[in-house]
Amino acid sequence: MIDKTFYKNNGPFTLAQIAKITGAVLTDESKARTKIKEIATMEKAGADDICFFYDRKAKEKAANIKAKACITNDDLKTWIPYGVIVLVCPDPKQAFLRLNQAFYAEYEPSAGIDASAQIDKSAKIGKNCFIGAHVVIEENVIIGDNCRLEAGCVVTRGCKIGNNCRIGANAYISYCIMGNDCYIYSGTRIGCDGFGFNFENGRHVRIPQIGRVIIGNDVEVGANTCIDRGALDDTVIGDGCRIDNLVQIAHNDKLGRGCVIVSQTGIAGSCTFGDYVVCGGQSGFADHLMVGSGAQIAAQSGVMRDIEPGAVVMGSPTVPFKDFMRQVAFLQRNSKK
Numbered sequence: 001m002i003d004k005t006f007y008k009n010n011g012p013f014t015l016a017q018i019a020k021i022t023g024a025v026l027t028d029e030s031k032a033r034t035k036i037k038e039i040a041t042m043e044k045a046g047a048d049d050i051c052f053f054y055d056r057k058a059k060e061k062a063a064n065i066k067a068k069a070c071i072t073n074d075d076l077k078t079w080i081p082y083g084v085i086v087l088v089c090p091d092p093k094q095a096f097l098r099l100n101q102a103f104y105a106e107y108e109p110s111a112g113i114d115a116s117a118q119i120d121k122s123a124k125i126g127k128n129c130f131i132g133a134h135v136v137i138e139e140n141v142i143i144g145d146n147c148r149l150e151a152g153c154v155v156t157r158g159c160k161i162g163n164n165c166r167i168g169a170n171a172y173i174s175y176c177i178m179g180n181d182c183y184i185y186s187g188t189r190i191g192c193d194g195f196g197f198n199f200e201n202g203r204h205v206r207i208p209q210i211g212r213v214i215i216g217n218d219v220e221v222g223a224n225t226c227i228d229r230g231a232l233d234d235t236v237i238g239d240g241c242r243i244d245n246l247v248q249i250a251h252n253d254k255l256g257r258g259c260v261i262v263s264q265t266g267i268a269g270s271c272t273f274g275d276y277v278v279c280g281g282q283s284g285f286a287d288h289l290m291v292g293s294g295a296q297i298a299a300q301s302g303v304m305r306d307i308e309p310g311a312v313v314m315g316s317p318t319v320p321f322k323d324f325m326r327q328v329a330f331l332q333r334n335s336k337k
Helices: 015-022 056-062 092-103 321-335
Strands: 007-009 049-053 069-072 085-088 104-106 176-178 189-192 197-200 203-206 213-215 226-228 235-237 312-314
Touching: 015 069, 015 085, 015 092, 049 092, 069 092, 092 104, 189 213, 226 235, 312 321
Parallel strands: 049 069, 069 085, 176 213, 189 226, 213 235
Antiparallel strands: 007 104, 197 203
8 A cells, every 4th residue: 555644645536537547448337436546566456456467477466366456458367367357458557657647646845935945136936836945046047937946955056947847855956957847856966077187297187177967858867866067068968868866977978868877877978879778777888989879788788889779788898789698608508517
């Protein structure tokens, strides 16, 4: 059961409503008015709950479903026990996401500015914004409508944040132009100095970093991730990117649309990614690389040269995925000799 301390339950919903929300077909129309109070897993769902079954590997668990109803696809519906009301749709996982969004919501704070917030007189704050405790907004900052700035976050001078953005607690935003519908998670650091030094007379001399960070629309940046501003050119994060926790994106990097960067990935400076690149966790990139659109880089890979569009690579240094598996097979065979 979802903890109502943290999430609001918008239910109950009838099965007819659920079918409309999810795009599923109710196999027994006589049950259309049956009410569902919660979403639960197959293992934990009870008499007032609905669950989802979309993985054939879980068919043994499906046989023990005790939920009131279950959403599945046409191929898997025969595994649902008798007595459980079945709803059928082509993509039960997508149906789960839709129903989850309808059923549950985080508690939203009311619009307003906390008395402890420090906002420069030159800053412009849009309509219906929430500004939390000890937020700092410096001079000439522009905040769009319907934004949520949580406790302790800092937005430094000249930054622009679009509409419907959420900046998490203790996040730091500087030298940044941000689009609409972005979510910057707690503790994230955007726009700090890039790691640039020149070795002179026995010491490392800091190179001024005078670029910006440009973030598109509908971007999410995970907790404690760092995105450095450019040294001269801008660091750019394209529309629709999803960046996980604890990621390092260095100065002058440019990500295309819809890239997915998983936790603990490190991207050195001046790399350019195409659209919809996927990087597995703990992958690492040397500087000045080109990664083509649609490329997939497996977890813990070390990328030292350019990656062609659509390539699937793995290993350190990276090789095509099939070559990597051949290497593994070869090593396993020879280790037994």
